Amino acid sequence: HGALMSAGPTQFENCEFEYSSSDGLTVTSGEPTVTGCTFKDCNPGMDLYAGTSAQLVSGNTFEPQIQHAATAWAGAIADLVSQNTFTPRPDGKYNAIRVRQSTVAESMTWPVPPTSFVYQFETDHDLTIAGGTAPVLRLLPGTIVKFWSDSHITVGNNGLPGGLIAGGVIFTSLRDDEGGDTSGSTATPVAGNWQYFNLTADASADSCRFTDCSFRYGGQDGSGMMISAA
Secondary structure, eight states: OOOEEOSSOOEEESOEEEOOSSOSEEEOSSOOEEESOEEESOSSSEEEOTTOOOTTEESOEEOOOSSOSEEEOHHHHHHHHHSSEEOOOTTOBSOEEEEOSEEEOSOEEEOOOOTTOEEEEOTTOOEEEOOTTOOEEEEOTTOEEEEOBSOOEEESBTTBOEEEEEESOEEEETTOOTTSBTTOOOOOOOTTSBOOEEEOTTEEEEEEEEESOEEOSOOOTTTOOSEEEO
16 A cells, blocks of 8 residues: 555645555544645555545545545545546556445445546446435436446445435446446446445335436346345
C-alpha cells in the first residue's frame, strides 16, 4: 500500500500518491483529512473501508489509475465523488468507483458519477439498505451501476425497513460497455452476469420506487430472478 491508516487525526495535504501496485492510500477507520493531493497510477488511488468518513477528503485529483479510480463503502461515496476531481483513463477502461460491501443505515443520495465513470460492485460485494430510521438510498438520473457475479442489493432486512429511489438509472453487468469498458475485457455481457435486487417485505412501500430505469443481464444461477419484490 502507498499508505495504511487506522483511526486517528491523520492529515495528508498536497501529497502525491503514485505508482503503487495496490492502494495509494488505504483508510481503515476514522475521519482523515486528505486535501490537495494527487493520486496517479495506483490500483486504486484510495480505498475507504466501512465506517470511515470522507467529509474531510476534498480538493484531491484522481488522475488515471492502473485500473479503477477508488474504492469506498456506501457512506463515503457522496463526499468522495462530489468533493474531488476524477480524470478517466484515455483508453476508456476501468473507469469506476467501486463500492465495498456496505449497509446503508441512514438516508443518503449518491451523486451522478463523474463524466465517463460508473459505480461498480465486485464479486460478493453486496449492498443492504435497512435500519431503524427507515433509510433511503437515492440514485439520480444518468447514474450507471454495474454488478458482477454474486453481487446484489437487498432493501429491508430482518425486520428493519429501508428504501431505494432511482430515476433514470441503468443497472447492468460489469461487461456491459454502456458508460465505458469498465471490465477491460472483450467478453460480451450475458444473462446471469450478476444476481438480483431483493425488495423484501421490510422494504418501505412509499420509499421503494424505480422510474425510467433499465435492468440488464442479472438473474445469476441460484438467484432465480433479477428483481424479487415481496
